[in-house]
Amino acid sequence: MSKNIIYKGLRILIAEGRARQCLPLIRSFKKQGCIVAALCRSKLDVAYASRYTDKRIIGVCDDEKEEETTSQIRNLLKTGEYDIVVPTTDFIARILSKNKIEFSKYAKIASNDWEIFQLAGDKSKTMEICMKNDIPCPSTLLDVKCLEDILNSTIAFPIVMKPKVGFGAIGFKVVKSKEEMIKLSPLIHDYGSYVFQEYIPQTDIQYECAMFIDNDNNVKTSVVFSKNRWFPISGGSSTLNITVDRPDIIESCKKLLQLINWRGAADVDFIQDPRDGIAKIMEINPRVSGSVKITFDAGTDQGLQMIQLLLGNDVTDFNKYEYGRRLRCSQTDLLWFIKSPNRFKSKPSWFSNYKTRDQIFYWSDPWPYFAFSLSGLFRYKREMKKRS
Structure with missing residues (x-):
C-alpha cells in the first residue's frame, strides 16, 4: 500500500461485504491509511476473505430482513467505533438513506438524503425526468x-x-x-x-456511466464503459466491460444527476438503440458501481473521493481516464461462454486478455476470488429463479 498516508486512522464500515465492489474500495481506503471494517453475512463474502479488511463482522445483512439489518447497522454505529459508513448494494444504500437523519448522529453516511434517493431509485420517476428534459430514454x-x-x-x-x-x-x-x-x-x-x-432491441452494446458529484453539483468522476457481455444472456449483470470515449453518454448522465441534485457516487445504465444509434438511459443505480474496479484501473479513485466529500474537503477531479481498459468477471463470463450461441463470435474474443483485469482476483489478495466462486455456486439456482 502507498506510503502517502492522508487520512490515517479514519474508521470506515463497509456494508455489505459480499459485494464485489468492496475489494477496490477497501484497497483505496487502506491506501489512505484508514481502518476498514466490513459487515458480512457469511465467511464467503469477499470482504471477509480479503487480507486488507481490518475487522470482519458476521451479522444480519439480508435484503429479505430489512428491519433486522437496519437494527444491526444501528447497533454497530451506536458503538461510536466508525467515522464513515459506505453502502455497496442498493439494499444497504436504501437503509442508510431512509435512516440518514438518525444515523448521521453517529457517523458520516455515504448515501443521499431519502427524498433524493427515492427519486433516483424509482425507474418511473427517472424516466419522467428524462422525458421532460430531453434526455434520451425509452x-x-x-x-x-x-x-x-x-x-x-x-x-x-x-x-x-x-x-x-x-x-x-x-x-x-x-x-x-x-x-x-x-x-x-x-x-x-x-x-x-x-x-x-x-422495448429496445438488445442487439447493440449496453453502457454504464460511473459518476461522482461533489457538494457544489460539479462532476468529479465520469467514466463510461461498455457492457460487451452479460449473464444471464437474456439480461443480467455484465461479465466483460471496456472503458470507452462517449461524451454523449457523459452529458446525459451529468444532466440527469445534476437535475436531481445527486451527491457522491452513482452508476447509470444505458442501452444503445440500434434503430437510431442513440444511447438511452435505463436506470440509476444509487451507489458505487459493481464494476467500479474498472474505474480505478482507468485512473480514478472513488474511494478517496467519498472520504473527501464526507469530510467537507475539496474533491479530487478524475474526469480524464484511460480508454480501452477491460474488466472481466471470470466466473460469470465462463457461464456466458457455456450458454451463449455466440461464444465464438464475441467481439472482443472471449479468449482475448488484452488490457484485461479480473473483477475479483488480485495476486496480492487471492482468497476473495475463491470465496466468491464458492458463494456463487451456492447462490446460482436462487439467483436464476429470481430472474426467471
Whole structure:
C-alpha cells in the first residue's frame, strides 16, 4: 500500500461485504491509511476473505430482513467505533438513506438524503425526468393504473414490464403482444408498482456511466464503459466491460444527476438503440458501481473521493481516464461462454486478455476470488429463479 498516508486512522464500515465492489474500495481506503471494517453475512463474502479488511463482522445483512439489518447497522454505529459508513448494494444504500437523519448522529453516511434517493431509485420517476428534459430514454408510460392504460397507449408491442424499484434484470419481462398482456393481467396486483415502456432491441452494446458529484453539483468522476457481455444472456449483470470515449453518454448522465441534485457516487445504465444509434438511459443505480474496479484501473479513485466529500474537503477531479481498459468477471463470463450461441463470435474474443483485469482476483489478495466462486455456486439456482 502507498506510503502517502492522508487520512490515517479514519474508521470506515463497509456494508455489505459480499459485494464485489468492496475489494477496490477497501484497497483505496487502506491506501489512505484508514481502518476498514466490513459487515458480512457469511465467511464467503469477499470482504471477509480479503487480507486488507481490518475487522470482519458476521451479522444480519439480508435484503429479505430489512428491519433486522437496519437494527444491526444501528447497533454497530451506536458503538461510536466508525467515522464513515459506505453502502455497496442498493439494499444497504436504501437503509442508510431512509435512516440518514438518525444515523448521521453517529457517523458520516455515504448515501443521499431519502427524498433524493427515492427519486433516483424509482425507474418511473427517472424516466419522467428524462422525458421532460430531453434526455434520451425509452418512451415510458406514466401513471399506469390499469390494463386499459396500456392497451390504449401509443406505445407499440413488444413492451417491457419491470418493477419501479429494483436492480439488475430481476422482474424484467418482455411482453410481445396485447394478447399476452391480457393473459398476464390477472397476475398483476398493482399496476402502479411497475414500469411499462417501449422495448429496445438488445442487439447493440449496453453502457454504464460511473459518476461522482461533489457538494457544489460539479462532476468529479465520469467514466463510461461498455457492457460487451452479460449473464444471464437474456439480461443480467455484465461479465466483460471496456472503458470507452462517449461524451454523449457523459452529458446525459451529468444532466440527469445534476437535475436531481445527486451527491457522491452513482452508476447509470444505458442501452444503445440500434434503430437510431442513440444511447438511452435505463436506470440509476444509487451507489458505487459493481464494476467500479474498472474505474480505478482507468485512473480514478472513488474511494478517496467519498472520504473527501464526507469530510467537507475539496474533491479530487478524475474526469480524464484511460480508454480501452477491460474488466472481466471470470466466473460469470465462463457461464456466458457455456450458454451463449455466440461464444465464438464475441467481439472482443472471449479468449482475448488484452488490457484485461479480473473483477475479483488480485495476486496480492487471492482468497476473495475463491470465496466468491464458492458463494456463487451456492447462490446460482436462487439467483436464476429470481430472474426467471
